[in-house]
């Protein structure tokens with residue numbers, strides 16, 4: 362038995378607990394979707410890490426295969442209607458903007474749709490954007506691990522009235538990593554090629 366005062370207290374505690382849960386959830390979502398920039402300072406931002414994937418020529422690769430050059434990494438998929446093509450076009454233009462310095466950068470598309478994006482599909486797609494663009498796919502588990510390392514959100518979404526069957530929602534940041542695969546910076550998908558090229562040059 363509880364008197365009205367105790368019931369009121371219980372309700373108050375329940376509301377406080379709910380608000381704390383909502384607050385923590387929002388904070389976690391913010392950190393997940395909006396990694397902070399690492400502008401100087403000694404603290405390493407926990408974005409990036411080891412990956413084992415398959416390139417667009419069907420060759421098994423790891424992050425170590427890209428060591429020694431900066432990596433410009435974008436997660437997307439070949440059936441993406443507009444955001445990915447725009448982001449990849451921007452990356453391609455940034456590479457051209459860099460001129461000879463582009464040799465020191467590897468632009469990479471990692472698919473979030475490994476079921477449809479086989480190496481052959483990736484090859485045709487990346488070659489349409491830039492001769493240097495590398496397409497990476499893998500097993501769903503390999504992709505999930507790489508996406509987790511880069512804090513990339515992706516989620517399959519069923520499309521009712523489309524022959525495509527499904528789409529994949531995903532976050533659209535472009536990550537700039539150093540020659541050892543450590544995080545340097547990131548860009549929104551709507552950054553300009555000039556902005557990206559400029560920041561790359563400042564890190565070379």
Ligand code: NI
Nearest residue numbers: 437441444445
């Ligand atoms: Ni996309």
